[in-house]
Amino acid sequence: MYRSKAVLSSLRNSYSKISTRSYQTRLQVGFYSNSYSFFGSPRQFRSFTSKPESMLQLVLENDWSKEVVEGLRKPDTPLTHETAIYVLRKLAKHPDKAYSFLDWVIRESDLTPSSSLYSTMLRMILVQQRPMERFRTTLTDMKQGGFCLDEETYKTIYTLLNRESYKDAKALARFYNDNAMSVVADNVSASVSKQDWGCEVERELQGMKLPLSDHNFVIRVLEGLKEHPLKALSFLRWVGGCYKHSTVTYNAALRVLARPSSVAEFWSVVDEMKEAGHEVDFDTYIKVSRQFQMSRMMMIEAVKLYEFMTDGPFKPSGEDCCLLLKSLSAGPSPDLDLVYRVSRKYESTGKPLSKAVYDGIHRYLTSVARFDEAGDTMKAMRDAAGCEPDNVTYSQLVFGLCKAKRLEEACGVLDQMEADGCLPDVRTWTVLIQGYFKNNEVDKSFACFENMLEKGLVIDSGLLDVMVGMFLSQNRIEEACIFLKEKVKNANVKPWRTTYKGVIDKLHEINKGEEALDLVQMMKQQNYHAHAKKPFDGTAVNVVAKMEVRSSENYSPSMYDLIHAFWGLPGLKHLVLTIVKQTRKDVLVMFEVDTQTSPE
Numbered sequence: 001m002y003r004s005k006a007v008l009s010s011l012r013n014s015y016s017k018i019s020t021r022s023y024q025t026r027l028q029v030g031f032y033s034n035s036y037s038f039f040g041s042p043r044q045f046r047s048f049t050s051k052p053e054s055m056l057q058l059v060l061e062n063d064w065s066k067e068v069v070e071g072l073r074k075p076d077t078p079l080t081h082e083t084a085i086y087v088l089r090k091l092a093k094h095p096d097k098a099y100s101f102l103d104w105v106i107r108e109s110d111l112t113p114s115s116s117l118y119s120t121m122l123r124m125i126l127v128q129q130r131p132m133e134r135f136r137t138t139l140t141d142m143k144q145g146g147f148c149l150d151e152e153t154y155k156t157i158y159t160l161l162n163r164e165s166y167k168d169a170k171a172l173a174r175f176y177n178d179n180a181m182s183v184v185a186d187n188v189s190a191s192v193s194k195q196d197w198g199c200e201v202e203r204e205l206q207g208m209k210l211p212l213s214d215h216n217f218v219i220r221v222l223e224g225l226k227e228h229p230l231k232a233l234s235f236l237r238w239v240g241g242c243y244k245h246s247t248v249t250y251n252a253a254l255r256v257l258a259r260p261s262s263v264a265e266f267w268s269v270v271d272e273m274k275e276a277g278h279e280v281d282f283d284t285y286i287k288v289s290r291q292f293q294m295s296r297m298m299m300i301e302a303v304k305l306y307e308f309m310t311d312g313p314f315k316p317s318g319e320d321c322c323l324l325l326k327s328l329s330a331g332p333s334p335d336l337d338l339v340y341r342v343s344r345k346y347e348s349t350g351k352p353l354s355k356a357v358y359d360g361i362h363r364y365l366t367s368v369a370r371f372d373e374a375g376d377t378m379k380a381m382r383d384a385a386g387c388e389p390d391n392v393t394y395s396q397l398v399f400g401l402c403k404a405k406r407l408e409e410a411c412g413v414l415d416q417m418e419a420d421g422c423l424p425d426v427r428t429w430t431v432l433i434q435g436y437f438k439n440n441e442v443d444k445s446f447a448c449f450e451n452m453l454e455k456g457l458v459i460d461s462g463l464l465d466v467m468v469g470m471f472l473s474q475n476r477i478e479e480a481c482i483f484l485k486e487k488v489k490n491a492n493v494k495p496w497r498t499t500y501k502g503v504i505d506k507l508h509e510i511n512k513g514e515e516a517l518d519l520v521q522m523m524k525q526q527n528y529h530a531h532a533k534k535p536f537d538g539t540a541v542n543v544v545a546k547m548e549v550r551s552s553e554n555y556s557p558s559m560y561d562l563i564h565a566f567w568g569l570p571g572l573k574h575l576v577l578t579i580v581k582q583t584r585k586d587v588l589v590m591f592e593v594d595t596q597t598s599p600e
Contacts, residue, residue: 079111081111115147184217245276259291303338322356328364343357407444437469449463468503472502
C-alpha cells in the first residue's frame with residue numbers, strides 16, 4: 001500500500017489542485033481529510049454489524065442442508081427483507097444456492113414475503129430453466145397473496161417467456177394487467193397524475209376506500225406515478241399519515257424518485273428511512289445506481305449513493321465499483337474528483353485496490369489524455385497489486401491514444417506488448433482498427449486487419465461489425481455483403497443481428513433484393529429473427545420461386561418474410577393469406593399467380 005502511495009504521487013498532486021469548489025462539495029457530502037491523498041480514509045457515518053455478510057458466507061460456503069437452515073435460524077442472524085435481497089443479489093453467480101435460499105425464505109422462514117422477493121423467484125426460475133410448473137405455481141401463489149410485479153421485472157420476464165412459451169407469456173400478461181388490485185391501483189395513478197396534488201385530491205382518494213394498508217397496492221400506485229415523481233412523493237406522505245411505511249414501500253418510492261427533478265426528495269426519503277430503522281435494499285441500489293449512471297448530469301448522485309451504501313451493512317462489490325468507474329470514464333469530460341472519491345471509498349473498506357479498480361482509474365486517465373499519470377497507474381498495478389497489465393489495460397491505452405489522434409503511438413503500443421510478452425488479442429486489434437477508421441484513416445484500418453490475420457488471429461463478431469461498417473461508410477455495399485458472407489462461411493463467425501441489418505438495409509437501397517434475401521436466409525440459419533426493411537423487388541412469381549428454392553435448401557421463411565414479400569404488390573394480399581393458411585397445415589403448395597388479376 002505504501003509503495004502504491006509513492007508511485008501515485010503525481011496523481012495526488014493533480015488531485016490537490018482541484019478547485020476550492022470541488023473541495024467544498026466533498027465536505028458537503030461527508031468527505032473529510034487533512035490531505036488530498038488518493039488513499040486517504042474518509043470519515044465513516046454509520047456503524048453496523050457484519051451479520052448480512054455472515055449469512056451470505058454460510059450459504060455460499062456450504063451445500064444446502066439442514067445444518068445451513070439451522071444456521072440461518074440462529075437469533076444472532078435475524079433475517080430482514082434487506083438482508084434477503086442482499087444475499088440473493090450476491091448469489092447471482094451461484095443460481096442453485098440462490099434458488100434454495102429464496103425458496104426457504106418464502107416458504108419456511110418467518111419473514112413475510114414481498115413482491116420483490118417473488119419477482120426475484122420468477123426471474124431465477126427462468127434463468128435456471130427449471131420446470132415451468134414451478135413458474136406457474138409461483139405465479140399462482142403471488143395472485144392468491146395479492147402480490148404484484150413491477151413494470152421492469154414484468155417486461156424482462158415477459159420477453160424471456162415470449163421466446164419459448166406463448167401460453168405462459170400470455171398468463172403473465174393477464175396476471176400483470178387484469179388482477180383487481182392492479183386495476184384499482186392503475187386507476188388511482190391515472191387520476192392523481194392528471195391533477196395538482198391538494199386537498200381536493202386527498203378528499204377524492206379518501207372517498208375511494210382504498211386498501212392503503214396493503215403494501216403491494218401502495219407500490220403499484222407509486223410505480224404508476226413514475227413519470228410524476230413529486231406526485232408519487234405526495235401520495236407516499238399522504239399514505240404515511242394513516243399507515244406506517246415498511247422498508248418495501250420506502251424502497252419502491254426511491255426507485256420512482258431517482259430522477260433529476262426529484263433528487264433532493266430522493267435523499268430526503270433516504271434520511272427518513274434511516275430514522276425509521278430501514279435500509280436501502282441492494283436491489284434498489286443496483287437499479288437506482290444504473291438509473292443515475294444513465295444520465296451524465298446525475299453521475300455525482302451515483303457516487304454519493306455508492307459512498308452511502310459502502311458505509312452501510314449492504315456493501316457494493318468490487319465489480320460494482322468497477323462498473324461505476326467505467327461509467328465515470330465515459331463521456332466527453334469525465335470528472336477526476338468523482339473517480340478518486342469512488343476509489344478512496346472502495347479502499348476505506350479495508351480491501352486493497354484490485355487490478356479491476358486500477359483498470360478503472362487507468363481508463364479514466366487515458367480517456368482524458370493524461371498518459372503520464374496512466375503510466376504511473378500501470379506501475380502501481382504491478383508494484384502494489386502484483387498484477388501485470390493485460391489486454392484490457394493496453395486496450396484502454398490504445399483507445400486513449402487514438403482518441404487523442406496519436407495513431408502511430410497507438411500502433412506502437414501493440415509492438416511494445418509483443419516485446420513484453422503480452423500478445424495483443426482480437427479486441428485490442430479491434431480498438432486500433434476502429435481508431436484508424438474514426439480518424440478517417442480507412443486504408444490503414446484495412447492494413448491493420450490484414451496484419452492481424454497474418455499473426456494468426458481470427459475475426460470475431462465485434463471486429464466483423466467494424467469491418468462491415470467501414471465498407472458501408474465508403475458505399476461499398478456489395479463488397480460488404482461478400483465480405484460478410486465469406487467470413488460467416490469460412491471463419492465460422494456469427495455476426496450480430498445489427499450487422500446483418502445494416503447490410504440488408506443498404507442492399508434494399510440499391511435494389512439488390514436477391515442478395516438481401518440471401519442474408520435473410522443466413523440469419524434464419526443462425527436463429528435470428530429475419531429482417532426486411534421493405535418488400536423484396538420483382539414479380540410475385542419470382543418471389544415465390546425464391547421462397548421455394550430456399551425451402552428446398554432447408555430454409556423456412558418467416559411470416560414476416562412472406563408479408564413483406566407480397567403485401568405491397570397490387571392485387572396479391574389474398575396470396576399472403578393463402579400461404580399463411582397452407583403453411584400452418586405444413587402443406588407445400590405450388591402457386592401459379594397472374595399478377596394482372598385482382599383477387600376480386
